[in-house]
Amino acid sequence: MPLDSGFGPLDPAAPSVPAKQLIADFVAKETTFAAAMKNYTWVRTAKVQVLDSDNKPVGEYYEKDAIGRDKDGKKVVQVLYAPPSTMSKGNVYMSESDFQDINHRMPFVLTAEQIGEYNVTYVGRQKVDQVETYVFDVAPKKIEKGKRYFDGRIWVDEKDHQIVVTDGKSVPDDLRRGHEDLSLPFITFYQQVDGQYWFPAWTHGAGWLHFEGGNGYMNQNVHMRETITYTNYKKFGSNVTLYFAGHKLKTPGQTGAKGSKTGQGSGNSPGQDQPQKPQR
16 A cells, blocks of 8 residues: 555665564564553444445444443454444445454564564664654464454554554455455554554555456455544553443443344344455
């Protein structure tokens, strides 16, 4: 994807600190960040659209969720608003891998537990708006069946040693004819929360997905766009109260079964993690 205009020139010179040490430092910070994020609640809004030739939506998946933890520390997703999906009007639908990407890979975190799965290569230094960053390419060492990975580039704040931008895509795509499960490239920007942690703020992906024809149906190119926002970060505690449309919500520890929905349902489980496949 083309980078934002706020990115300065890339300096490929070797860093003053060995790249191996930089990687160890930011992985340690990312591990701390991932643990700290369990102490926060936030609101996530996901919108995935199929576009026509004029870039106007013809089908849409939309869901707004409150994210938190229950008393046992397990992640809880409480659906705030989820109208029925109209993705089928664009001849595609949300798959299990789409939801996995929204939940786990678009807000990418590279922790000590994950680092063994990736090759991380130092690229250089670059200024992103007013933030000085180290730049690394990240790619999975191998693809294991049934698992998905991030493949792309990350920008790490020089001072805080945390990821502030990611640009890449989730892999692998399923390219089997009639079973295609494809995903868009995306870029995620992070924001500083409480003066010490860089949390996801905004994800955007756009492009064309090509589905092969066969067995009596035509191939097709589908123009897609997706945007995810992460807002209202609050440290979790007894003094945190969530409101939606003027009504007090239950705290994550008071919800029912994990992934249960309230209000209108889209037919998709937020606890599931689902790329776009053509409906035949």
